[in-house]
Structures are given as structure tokens and as C-alpha cells.
Amino acid sequence: MLPTDFIGAPVDTLPTPCLTLDLPKLEANLRRMQAFARAKGKRLRPHAKSHKCSQLALRQIDLGAVGICAAKLSEAEKLHEAGLDNLMITGPIVGEEAYRRLVTLVARDASLIITLDNLEVAQAISQKMSEAGLTVNCLLDLNVGQQRTGVEPDQAVEFAGLLASLPGLQLVGMQAYAGHLQHIVSYEERGRLCRTALALAEGVFHQLHAHGLNIFTVGGTGSCPFDVEFSAVTEIQPGSYPLMDADYLAIEEPGERYALALTIQTTVLSANQPGFVTIDAGLKTIYRDGPAPLVIRTVPEVPALDGFAYDWFGDEYGRITLPQGVRLKPGDRVELSVSHCDPTVNLFDYFYVTENGLVREVWPIDLRGCSQ
Amino acid sequence: MLPTDFIGAPVDTLPTPCLTLDLPKLEANLRRMQAFARAKGKRLRPHAKSHKCSQLALRQIDLGAVGICAAKLSEAEKLHEAGLDNLMITGPIVGEEAYRRLVTLVARDASLIITLDNLEVAQAISQKMSEAGLTVNCLLDLNVGQQRTGVEPDQAVEFAGLLASLPGLQLVGMQAYAGHLQHIVSYEERGRLCRTALALAEGVFHQLHAHGLNIFTVGGTGSCPFDVEFSAVTEIQPGSYPLMDADYLAIEEPGERYALALTIQTTVLSANQPGFVTIDAGLKTIYRDGPAPLVIRTVPEVPALDGFAYDWFGDEYGRITLPQGVRLKPGDRVELSVSHCDPTVNLFDYFYVTENGLVREVWPIDLRGCSQ
Numbered sequence: 001m002l003p004t005d006f007i008g009a010p011v012d013t014l015p016t017p018c019l020t021l022d023l024p025k026l027e028a029n030l031r032r033m034q035a036f037a038r039a040k041g042k043r044l045r046p047h048a049k050s051h052k053c054s055q056l057a058l059r060q061i062d063l064g065a066v067g068i069c070a071a072k073l074s075e076a077e078k079l080h081e082a083g084l085d086n087l088m089i090t091g092p093i094v095g096e097e098a099y100r101r102l103v104t105l106v107a108r109d110a111s112l113i114i115t116l117d118n119l120e121v122a123q124a125i126s127q128k129m130s131e132a133g134l135t136v137n138c139l140l141d142l143n144v145g146q147q148r149t150g151v152e153p154d155q156a157v158e159f160a161g162l163l164a165s166l167p168g169l170q171l172v173g174m175q176a177y178a179g180h181l182q183h184i185v186s187y188e189e190r191g192r193l194c195r196t197a198l199a200l201a202e203g204v205f206h207q208l209h210a211h212g213l214n215i216f217t218v219g220g221t222g223s224c225p226f227d228v229e230f231s232a233v234t235e236i237q238p239g240s241y242p243l244m245d246a247d248y249l250a251i252e253e254p255g256e257r258y259a260l261a262l263t264i265q266t267t268v269l270s271a272n273q274p275g276f277v278t279i280d281a282g283l284k285t286i287y288r289d290g291p292a293p294l295v296i297r298t299v300p301e302v303p304a305l306d307g308f309a310y311d312w313f314g315d316e317y318g319r320i321t322l323p324q325g326v327r328l329k330p331g332d333r334v335e336l337s338v339s340h341c342d343p344t345v346n347l348f349d350y351f352y353v354t355e356n357g358l359v360r361e362v363w364p365i366d367l368r369g370c371s372q
Numbered sequence: 373m374l375p376t377d378f379i380g381a382p383v384d385t386l387p388t389p390c391l392t393l394d395l396p397k398l399e400a401n402l403r404r405m406q407a408f409a410r411a412k413g414k415r416l417r418p419h420a421k422s423h424k425c426s427q428l429a430l431r432q433i434d435l436g437a438v439g440i441c442a443a444k445l446s447e448a449e450k451l452h453e454a455g456l457d458n459l460m461i462t463g464p465i466v467g468e469e470a471y472r473r474l475v476t477l478v479a480r481d482a483s484l485i486i487t488l489d490n491l492e493v494a495q496a497i498s499q500k501m502s503e504a505g506l507t508v509n510c511l512l513d514l515n516v517g518q519q520r521t522g523v524e525p526d527q528a529v530e531f532a533g534l535l536a537s538l539p540g541l542q543l544v545g546m547q548a549y550a551g552h553l554q555h556i557v558s559y560e561e562r563g564r565l566c567r568t569a570l571a572l573a574e575g576v577f578h579q580l581h582a583h584g585l586n587i588f589t590v591g592g593t594g595s596c597p598f599d600v601e602f603s604a605v606t607e608i609q610p611g612s613y614p615l616m617d618a619d620y621l622a623i624e625e626p627g628e629r630y631a632l633a634l635t636i637q638t639t640v641l642s643a644n645q646p647g648f649v650t651i652d653a654g655l656k657t658i659y660r661d662g663p664a665p666l667v668i669r670t671v672p673e674v675p676a677l678d679g680f681a682y683d684w685f686g687d688e689y690g691r692i693t694l695p696q697g698v699r700l701k702p703g704d705r706v707e708l709s710v711s712h713c714d715p716t717v718n719l720f721d722y723f724y725v726t727e728n729g730l731v732r733e734v735w736p737i738d739l740r741g742c743s744q
């Protein structure tokens with residue numbers, strides 16, 4: 001059977017393990033972030049690295065997003081194929097083969113935006129673009145403490161000047177992404193560190209005013225509340241908010257949380273031991289990164305979910321610890337949150353999109369495996 | 373460009389991150405395990421859960437393997453599509469949808485072997501097979517201490533009797549897989565625990581002699597040396613030996629090791645910090661499970677690789693710590709072992725098969741994502 005053959009079927013008849021997206025929760029998350037950005041006067045350009053799904057990205061655009069972010073060139077290529085534009089590639093693009101692909105993509109879509117943090121790379125891309133008679137929009141990538149990519153703040157002015165002088169490049173903005181701060185549990189501590197990073201970045205952005213930059217992009221799902229406080233910030237690029245996971249559910253949030261729209265459906269495979277059962281989802285289907293998945297529902301249902309716990313049990317299997325007195329048998333089902341949505345989504349080929357326990361649609365995870 | 377467009381190209385021109393398989397090393401590993409099994413008088417039925425590649429499985433058969441193991445029904449379905457038979461599914465198959473697929477597969481390939489550890493599941497499969505006028509070969513799955521699947525040793529005789537009495541099932545053997553012992557670092561300790569587990573399993577196997585079982589299957593890459601000492605064992609099911617990884621390179625091996633045939637090619641993306649650079653392979657391309665990947669080669673080459681170290685740097689990135697005095701710049705390349713081959717292979721769609729630094733073939737990882 002094809003995944004689409006299950007449209008209209010009850011969730012509990014799906015082959016497992018599989019990813020399910022609760023449509024009302026997803027829709028509420030999408031609308032809420034868009035309304036938040038609008039209320040704060042910021043543009044929203046959501047990151048597709050988390051959901052890896054063009055169809056979901058198109059829905060984000062429908063609701064008012066100005067474009068979509070991609071982590072890698074191959075993600076942007078897939079988004080372009082799906083008809084999306086105003087794409088921003090947030091990571092460096094490096095190497096001869098990648099430059100050739102970049103030229104092809106820019107020739108097809110002049111709205112593409114890339115990020116740069118190295119002069120030799122910028123010169124190489126400048127040369128390729130010039131040879132092709134093209135110009136690519138670029139952002140200066142600023143290191144705000146993660147030390148992963150980006151130029152140092154004290155070198156940003158000089159680097160911006162060099163970028164602006166290179167043919168085939170159009171410097172349009174600055175990126176300051178604080179990936180290391182998104183999952184800090186304490187809301188207060190997260191806020192303090194995000195504000196410190198952003199204040200530094202905003203200072204740099206103001207130093208670049210002569211370049212007439214019109215993009216200052218920052219932020220993930222964890223830092224958004226603080227990022228929007230900065231008046232110079234023009235747009236935010238959160239990725240996880242449509243889906244959510246155990247990782248983001250574990251951080252402090254003073255107000256309402258984004259809803260857990262993404263879950264994984266699993267089946268009990270073996271039940272010969274006291275106190276736990278073995279299910280069909282292990283390392284290969286729930287990426288082990290961050291807090292353990294949460295047990296959301298069992299079939300048959302039990303009065304309370306306290307005392308249930310998931311742990312990985314090898315590549316193919318998971319162990320569900322059972323509360324005192326509860327038994328599950330082979331064929332029973334367990335619905336879980338995932339641990340960290342981004343690398344887990346990347347393990348599957350589609351989302352079953354559900355509503356009221358029925359499959360409504362199947363959305364291909366068409367950016368799955370796009371790591372180049 | 374398509375992956376096959378790179379056939380004939382130097383490895384160092386491939387888009388990264390990508391998986392490469394060194395053909396001479398792979399071939400040596402395949403021949404060595406086959407010769408080992410033959411010398412010990414055991415059949416070899418390698419596990420495809422590690423390499424997830426029908427083309428590699430076909431090569432294993434060419435060299436003398438009696439069949440191929442699969443962890444999940446969907447893996448067996450793909451192997452069957454690729455023309456393989458004598459498939460053994462080593463994990464439980466549970467649920468209405470899975471039973472329907474199983475009937476379809478058995479109707480097409482009567483040589484399929486499944487494993488059972490639960491009476492209700494066995495009864496359900498028995499009924500489906502009977503209704504379809506089919507019989508499926510089955511193994512009794514024995515728990516030898518991992519507690520994940522399998523019946524308890526003291527219940528094996530009774531369970532075997534029940535299985536033998538069910539129509540549509542043909543009890544042909546027993547499985548005793550000690551997954552929890554494969555990666556014990558100490559060779560002596562691993563040997564002691566494997567021998568204890570196998571002695572228990574062999575005792576149970578002898579108690580089942582009345583059933584005329586002709587399969588007693590055990591073993592992974594780490595336990596093989598000990599498993600073959602047991603005369604009742606008829607076959608072994610190792611998975612990782614063709615590829616190898618940091619995990620298996622970290623366990624003690626008194627003799628020659630299987631060669632590291634599987635590596636990942638990566639590119640330096642950012643180099644603005646002292647002492648380390650950022651590469652394009654993170655959680656989404658090197659599954660974080662087990663020891664850190666090993667740095668195998670850099671381009672340009674450096675005199676010695678001591679002092680290089682990989683660590684994950686988020687979903688998309690890795691950090692390469694550099695030895696004193698060594699510098700790498702964007703566009704330079706780093707070849708690494710992976711941490712744990714099974715879940716990492718499952719992140720990619722193909723292997724570039726290489727020889728002497730050139731791409732020779734491209735093998736689809738056609739079982740990728742087959743977790744159902």
C-alpha cells in the first residue's frame with residue numbers, strides 16, 4: 001500500500017513507526033508565530049531545516065511568511081523545485097561543485113539570499129557569479145558566541161566593505177543566529193544571554209548602516225520572544241515551532257506553549273518481561289538527542305500516563321516502562337513525542353497529517369536527506 | 373548532477389557530506405567473514421540492517437552467504453524486490469497491516485523465515501497463513517539476556533510445542549541474539565559473557581531436538597569469534613563487518629581487524645576560530661551514538677593525524693579540533709569514520725563505491741528508512 005492509501009483511515013491502523021502531524025495543532029502554531037511576528041513588526045522567514053517539507057513551507061507562505069530559510073544548498077534546490085522563492089540559505093556554501101549548483105539556482109531565482117563569513121569563499125562566488133553575468137544577494141554572517149560560523153564582531157565592518165566591493169555579490173543584510181541559546185531551560189537565563197548576544201549584533205548592524213542593509217535576521221523558536229525586542233531586527237527565522245518536540249517542551253515558557261503537533265506512532269512488539277514492553281521505534285526512528293520522548297497516548301487507553309517512560313533499546317527498538325499494574329501486549333500502540341524534531345524528521349519520507357484521529361493528508365518530507 | 377554522474381571522478385570532487393565505501397577493503401571484509409564461517413562449519417546469513425543495500429547483499433550471496441537477514445518486514449520486502457531470497461526477519465512482526473504484508477511476501481517467497489516470541493502473535497499469523505493456504509517458516513526467538521525480545525529459556529520447550537501445533541507455521545529453528553554483548557570492549561569479558569549466553573541457548577536448543585530444527589542462528593560482528601565455538605550453532609548473522617565504524621574499532625580484537633571500508637567525506641565550511649574549524653557534517657549525517665568519529669584523512673594532507681578530533685556541532689555541522697600548528701581553510705576536506713554504522717547509513721540514499729581515490733560505482737541504499 002502507498003502512504004496515500006491511508007487517507008481517511010484511522011491513525012491507529014497506520015503502519016508503524018510513522019510520523020503524524022496533528023493538523024489543528026500545526027495550524028494553530030503556524031498562525032500564532034505569524035501573528036506574533038506581525039504584532040512585533042517583524043517579517044517571518046521560517047526555517048525549513050526542521051520540517052523539511054515543501055508543502056508545510058507553502059502553508060507558511062500562505063499565512064504571511066516572506067520567504068523560507070534553508071540550512072543547505074540542496075534544501076534550497078528542493079524548495080525552489082516546489083515553487084518557493086525568497087529563499088535564504090543560512091549556512092556557508094563552499095566548494096567547486098557547490099558553486100556550480102549555486103550559479104544554476106541563482107540563474108533560476110534571483111531572489112535567493114546566501115550567507116558569507118570568509119573572504120576567499122566570497123571571492124570564489126563573486127567570480128562564478130560574474131562569469132555567469134549574475135548577482136547573488138548575500139548576508140554577512142556574524143558570530144554571536146556559538147563560534148560555529150560567522151565573522152567576529154570586530155571584523156564585521158571591514159568584511160562588509162570587502163563584500164560590498166566584490167562584483168556579482170549584493171550585500172543586503174546581516175545574520176546573527178544564536179543556535180547555542182535556543183534550548184536554555186531557564187527563561188530568565190535564556191533571555192539574558194539572548195539579549196546580550198543581540199545587543200552586540202545590533203551594535204554591529206548599526207556600524208554597517210552605510211551599506212543600506214535591509215535585512216537583519218536572527219532567532220529560533222527559543223529566542224524569538226527576546227529577538228523581537230530589538231528594533232533593528234527586521235526578520236526572524238524560527239524552525240521548530242510548527243512541530244515541537246520533547247526538547248522544546250522542556251524549556252521554560254511563561255505563557256502558552258506552542259502545541260505538540262508532531263508525534264510518532266509505535267506498536268508494542270514484545271511483552272515477555274515484567275514492568276516494560278518493547279516497541280518498534282529505536283535509534284533509527286527517534287533520533288537520540290535531548291530529553292527522552294514523552295508518552296502521549298496508548299491504545300488501548302489507560303487512565304493516566306504517569307509512570308510511562310520511553311528509552312532507546314537499540315537501533316530498531318524502544319523500551320516503554322509501564323506504571324505499576326498496567327500491562328500492554330503485542331499489537332497495542334504507543335504515541336510519543338520525539339526527542340529533537342529536526343534530526344528525527346530527517347529519518348522519514350512523509351508526515352501523515354491527521355485530524356480527530358483520522359488521516360487527512362500525506363505530506364512528503366521532500367527535503368529529507370538534503371545535507372549537501 | 374546525478375550521483376552516477378560522478379562515476380570515474382576523484383573522491384575529492386564529490387558533493388559532501390557523502391558516504392564512501394572503499395571497494396578493496398569491503399571486498400576483503402566480505403571474503404574474510406565468509407571464509408571464517410566456512411572454516412568453522414557455519415552458514416553465513418549476513419544482516420542487512422547495517423548496510424541497507426541490496427547490491428551489497430547480492431555480493432554477499434555471490435560469495436557464499438546462504439541468505440540475508442532483515443530487521444523489519446519492510447527491509448525484507450525491499451530485498452525481495454531486488455531478487456534476494458532465503459530472507460530471515462529477525463524481529464517480531466506485529467499488527468493487522470503487517471500480517472497482510474507478510475502474507476503477500478510469503479505468497480511470493482516461500483523461503484522467508486520469521487521469528488516469534490508471543491503466542492497471540494503466532495496464532496494471528498497462523499490464522500492469516502491458513503486462510504491464504506500458506507505456511508511460513510518460523511524461528512523461536514530466545515531471550516539470552518538482553519530482555520528485548522524472545523521467550524524466556526524456561527518457557528521455550530512449551531512455546532515450541534505450541535508453535536509446532538499451529539497450522540500455517542513451520543517451526544524450523546531458534547534464534548538467540550545477544551545484541552547487548554556485541555560492543556563490550558574487553559575481548560575476554562565479551563567472550564566470557566557470550567559463552568555464558570550461548571551455553572544457555574545451546575542447552576535450550578538441545579531440549580527442542582524433537583522438533584528436528586535445522587537452524588540455530590546467533591551472533592553479530594562482535595560475538596562471532598565465540599559463537600562459532602558452539603557445535604549446535606548452524607549459522608551466524610553479523611551485520612557491521614562489511615562496513616565497520618568507530619564503535620567496532622574501539623573494541624578489543626586480538627587478531628587482524630575488519631577494515632574500515634565505510635567513511636564519510638566532509639568539507640570545511642568555516643575557519644574563523646583558533647584551534648578548530650567547522651565542517652558540513654553534524655547530527656543529521658553522522659548519527660551520534662558511540663565513540664566520536666575518527667579523522668582518517670585530510671585534503672590537503674598533513675604529516676600526521678594525531679591531535680585531530682571530531683565533535684558534533686549541531687544538526688548540520690561538525691567541529692574539527694586541529695593539532696597545534698595545523699590550519700585548514702574553507703574548501704579543505706576531512707574524511708572520517710562514522711560513529712555507529714547502522715543508524716548513519718540509514719541517513720543516506722547511496723554509497724559512492726571507491727577504489728584508489730576514484731568513484732567506481734554508486735550503490736543505492738535502497739533499504740534506507742525501512743523501519744516498518
